[in-house]
Amino acid sequence: MMKRRELLNQLKRTARDLDVEYSTEEGGRHPRVNIGENTTFVPRHNEIGEKLAKQIMKQAKGEDTK
Structure with missing residues (x-):
């Protein structure tokens, strides 16, 4: 488990390493995280499973998550 x-x-850090803008938007069921042109959603749970955390990181980097 990983802390939110x-x-x-x-x-x-990923946004900084890629030299792109990082922003968050609250609303809906999950906050939206924008890293450059890539968008992902982060659940509001205090702890997030490792598998989901890896998928979120891949989405943030623009890698295929299939």
Whole structure:
């Protein structure tokens, strides 16, 4: 399990490493995280499963998640 805060920090570092803009938007069921042109959603749970965290990171980097 990964803490939500830790995942959001990783997403910020990814945006910084890719030299793209990082932004979040609250609303709906899940907050939206924009990293450059890529968008992903992060659940509001305090802990997020490792498998889901990896999928979120792939989406943030623009990698195929199939």
